[in-house]
Amino acid sequence: MDMSQYLEIFIEESKEHLQGLNQSLLQLEKNPQDVPILNEIFRVAHTLKGMAGTMGFGKMAKLTHDMENVLHALRNNEIKVNTNLVDLLFRCLDALENYVNEVVTKGTEGNTEYSEIIKGLDNILNKKNGNVEVKAESQEIIGSTESSIEHITSKFKLNQYEQNLINKAIEMNMNVFKIVVVLNKGCVLKSARAFIIFQTLERHAEIIKSEPRVEDIEDEKFDFEFTVMVITRRDLETFHKELTSISEVDEVIITTVHSNDTQGTVHEINCEVQEKVSEESEEESQNNDNESADQQKGQASKNNLKTGKTVRVDIDRLDVLMNLVSELIIIKTRLEGLDEIERTQNYNEVIEYFERVTTNLHDAVMKVRMVPIETVFNRFPRMLRDISRSLNKEIVLNMSGEDTELDRTVIDEIGDPLIHLLRNSADHGIESLDKRKEMGKPDAGHINLRAYQDGNNVVIEVEDDGKGIDLERVKKKAIDKGFVNKDAAKNLSQKDIIDFLFKPSFSTTDKITDLSGRGVGLDVVKTKIETLGGMVEVDTEAGRGSKFIIRLPLTLAIIQALLVQINNEKYALPLNTIREIIKVKPEDIKQVQKQEIILLRNTIVPIIRIGDCLDVPPSEKQNKLLTVVVVKKGEKLSGFLVDNLIGQHEIVIKSLGKLLGGIKTIAGATILGDGNVALILDVNSLAV
Amino acid sequence: MNEAVALNTMQFVVFVLSNEEYGLDIQIVNTIEKMIPITRVPKTPQYVKGVINLRGDIVPIMDLRERFGLPISEETEETRIIIVKFEEIQMGIIVDEVKEVIHINEEQIESTTSLAKEGLMENVLGAGKVDDRVITLLNIEKLVNISVKE
Numbered sequence: 001m002d003m004s005q006y007l008e009i010f011i012e013e014s015k016e017h018l019q020g021l022n023q024s025l026l027q028l029e030k031n032p033q034d035v036p037i038l039n040e041i042f043r044v045a046h047t048l049k050g051m052a053g054t055m056g057f058g059k060m061a062k063l064t065h066d067m068e069n070v071l072h073a074l075r076n077n078e079i080k081v082n083t084n085l086v087d088l089l090f091r092c093l094d095a096l097e098n099y100v101n102e103v104v105t106k107g108t109e110g111n112t113e114y115s116e117i118i119k120g121l122d123n124i125l126n127k128k129n130g131n132v133e134v135k136a137e138s139q140e141i142i143g144s145t146e147s148s149i150e151h152i153t154s155k156f157k158l159n160q161y162e163q164n165l166i167n168k169a170i171e172m173n174m175n176v177f178k179i180v181v182v183l184n185k186g187c188v189l190k191s192a193r194a195f196i197i198f199q200t201l202e203r204h205a206e207i208i209k210s211e212p213r214v215e216d217i218e219d220e221k222f223d224f225e226f227t228v229m230v231i232t233r234r235d236l237e238t239f240h241k242e243l244t245s246i247s248e249v250d251e252v253i254i255t256t257v258h259s260n261d262t263q264g265t266v267h268e269i270n271c272e273v274q275e276k277v278s279e280e281s282e283e284e285s286q287n288n289d290n291e292s293a294d295q296q297k298g299q300a301s302k303n304n305l306k307t308g309k310t311v312r313v314d315i316d317r318l319d320v321l322m323n324l325v326s327e328l329i330i331i332k333t334r335l336e337g338l339d340e341i342e343r344t345q346n347y348n349e350v351i352e353y354f355e356r357v358t359t360n361l362h363d364a365v366m367k368v369r370m371v372p373i374e375t376v377f378n379r380f381p382r383m384l385r386d387i388s389r390s391l392n393k394e395i396v397l398n399m400s401g402e403d404t405e406l407d408r409t410v411i412d413e414i415g416d417p418l419i420h421l422l423r424n425s426a427d428h429g430i431e432s433l434d435k436r437k438e439m440g441k442p443d444a445g446h447i448n449l450r451a452y453q454d455g456n457n458v459v460i461e462v463e464d465d466g467k468g469i470d471l472e473r474v475k476k477k478a479i480d481k482g483f484v485n486k487d488a489a490k491n492l493s494q495k496d497i498i499d500f501l502f503k504p505s506f507s508t509t510d511k512i513t514d515l516s517g518r519g520v521g522l523d524v525v526k527t528k529i530e531t532l533g534g535m536v537e538v539d540t541e542a543g544r545g546s547k548f549i550i551r552l553p554l555t556l557a558i559i560q561a562l563l564v565q566i567n568n569e570k571y572a573l574p575l576n577t578i579r580e581i582i583k584v585k586p587e588d589i590k591q592v593q594k595q596e597i598i599l600l601r602n603t604i605v606p607i608i609r610i611g612d613c614l615d616v617p618p619s620e621k622q623n624k625l626l627t628v629v630v631v632k633k634g635e636k637l638s639g640f641l642v643d644n645l646i647g648q649h650e651i652v653i654k655s656l657g658k659l660l661g662g663i664k665t666i667a668g669a670t671i672l673g674d675g676n677v678a679l680i681l682d683v684n685s686l687a688v
Numbered sequence: 689m690n691e692a693v694a695l696n697t698m699q700f701v702v703f704v705l706s707n708e709e710y711g712l713d714i715q716i717v718n719t720i721e722k723m724i725p726i727t728r729v730p731k732t733p734q735y736v737k738g739v740i741n742l743r744g745d746i747v748p749i750m751d752l753r754e755r756f757g758l759p760i761s762e763e764t765e766e767t768r769i770i771i772v773k774f775e776e777i778q779m780g781i782i783v784d785e786v787k788e789v790i791h792i793n794e795e796q797i798e799s800t801t802s803l804a805k806e807g808l809m810e811n812v813l814g815a816g817k818v819d820d821r822v823i824t825l826l827n828i829e830k831l832v833n834i835s836v837k838e
Contacts, residue, residue, distance in 0.1 A: 614730040654746045669746045677727040
């Protein structure tokens with residue numbers, strides 16, 4: 001049977017579980033005694049094992065199985081949580097992530113074995129010495145659930161034919177089991193789960209009866225439990241193990257059926273419900289003496305609530321929706337342009353209504369595309385943990401505003417620059433422990449990562465309480481590197497000096513570490529943020545710390561643009577890059593070392609004939625006054641020479657696609673009111 | 689249904705360029721459009737005519753005549769844009785005229801590697817012989833490799 005239809009579910013669920021695992025591990029490290037957290041980690045590992053096993057990803061299942069063993073020992077207090085152990089668990093997490101990524105790209109788990117990690121896990125287990133007490137556990141539970149089985153099994157009636165089959169099987173020394181499977185109440189795709197369970201069963205056994213009928217199960221016509229009768233040569237434990245490892249299965253009750261004994265004898269049972277009951281009681285006892293555990297529990301339940309309220313939407317479907325909206329906007333522009341029609345009262349009313357609807361629709365669609373920045377922030381605590389360990393610094397990361405929402409396209413791109421800034425703060429910003437003591441600062445360095453919405457922008461701040469930027473050193477380096485000469489350097493403002501940091505191949509650390517100091521850094525951050533239509537500012541105070549402030553537009557898909565004409569071609573310039581528009585006489589353009597410039601209120605502004613950059617044939621008629629669109633790239637101004645201004649429009653950015661996507665000067669295309677295509681210019685790559 | 693036959697026959701959209709007949713696998717042909725205004729895109733090879741708005745999608749357009757180095761001709765009533773789509777690439781190619789869709793049996797397709805001249809043949813899957821016609825069957829994936837100028 002084809003499992004590929006469940007691959008997507010597998011990937012989504014695994015990613016979610018791994019994310020949860022990451023957070024739980026971080027919490028575990030802080031509170032090694034926290035039993036609920038440990039239980040949560042165990043549950044996730046267990047679920048992952050089951051999912052991987054069902055999908056046939058043996059290596060992943062093996063790794064999670066070993067993890068489970070270690071976690072089991074932890075739960076039983078046979079071993080203690082220590083940093084090495086958490087490190088190892090983190091490495092397991094990384095390995096699992098790699099497996100999942102492999103599945104995403106190739107559909108298989110790949111060939112990596114991670115034998116080193118497995119060996120590490122085994123070592124821990126060997127040290128604690130003694131067998132894994134699976135048996136003890138299962139026995140322990142037998143007594144308590146016996147009563148609940150009886151009412152389930154009593155519903156199950158066999159006809160004569162089935163009875164004969166069973167008798168025959170038993171004569172042939174085969175096992176007959178009655179299996180009751182109870183799914184998790186939160187299970188969304190019940191029939192898919194049931195399918196996986198049937199699939200698992202069929203590998204080892206022949207199913208002779210199912211209650212409700214298979215057809216009904218396929219149609220989801222069942223509550224959360226179903227019963228099957230199977231004939232097999234395998235033993236009970238195999239089934240038990242296989243079935244409980246499937247995710248979203250709450251309870252598996254297996255009874256051996258003997259001839260003439262339709263009632264069945266309880267042989268072995270296990271149930272996670274049982275586990276949960278004990279978990280809860282543990283939690284209760286914990287709450288009394290451990291307030292933080294209580295908080296975490298509250299947080300966990302809050303998170304659960306959130307996932308319940310959100311809907312996962314395929315980005316492709318959103319794009320379709322987006323396209324529809326863009327077309328509506330095009331029609332709107334078109335209608336507005338119909339001058340000849342007599343504008344009666346009626347017509348205007350319709351247009352107004354139409355406009356209102358499209359605006360609302362636009363907003364609604366935009367909101368669907370918004371993703372909380374949490375998805376990016378999530379990985380940072382772990383990252384900083386690793387960094388602080390490798391740097392031997394104590395660093396506390398405080399995050400706020402994780403629920404701030406940004407367009408999906410921005411979210412996808414913002415991760416790397418933020419990683420860079422955080423590493424920068426940890427490495428360059430926060431001082432070494434000795435230095436901090438010397439300065440009278442608290443031992444732990446603090447990094448604050450904040451996100452909040454500010455009008456049409458989202459602001460992200462990375463702030464540290466480290467040593468701040470050494471402006472004198474930056475200035476010296478800038479002189480050494482030849483970015484500025486000694487005399488000019490004297491008049492530089494703080495801002496000018498900081499700007500050097502964003503120059504390519506500028507780095508002030510003398511030693512190269514794993515983290516930074518290779519000189520490829522802040523310039524990359526800056527470029528990235530700018531391509532996203534945002535900007536970076538820096539605030540710094542010597543000895544007190546520095547703050548990097550990133551401003552990003554809420555969305556990238558629809559922007560305000562100025563349409564300009566060059567000869568007979570139309571181009572769009574994003575409005576947020578335009579400073580002003582001026583008219584100049586041809587003789588106002590001067591030559592400085594082959595570069596054309598104009599003087600704008602005593603500032604030199606280089607002139608760029610974008611027609612030439614875009615290979616537009618020069619227009620024949622000569623205007624007496626030339627139109628210059630002054631754009632800013634960072635703080636620098638450039639003047640774009642155009643033939644004509646058409647006007648300001650709201651445009652929908654579309655990609656030029658895979659084939660033509662590599663053109664630097666073009667940021668994309670848009671469809672104009674008349675249905676024609678206009679190209680959007682990339683101001684950053686055109687400006688000087 | 690006789691599956692063996694169905695597997696061996698392919699359907700091709702036949703079009704004309706400079707009085708020669710060419711064929712494109714129908715699987716990758718999306719639609720056939722009449723000429724629509726094309727917006728020029730700078731820094732692209734000469735044979736890339738630009739992009740069009742195809743019902744809200746931006747689609748690059750290539751002139752096959754220029755791609756093959758054939759003499760440039762005037763646009764006529766018969767000029768068409770064939771929109772092809774494969775993998776994640778969608779693009780249009782300008783042809784002189786679109787004639788028909790024909791079935792070509794695998795045995796009717798002859799390899800052209802032996803006829804190779806100056807590397808042109810890498811764009812060609814083979815030559816389809818139907819009655820006394822010879823139709824050049826194009827390998828579109830090779831054709832659409834566009835290199836962008838810096």
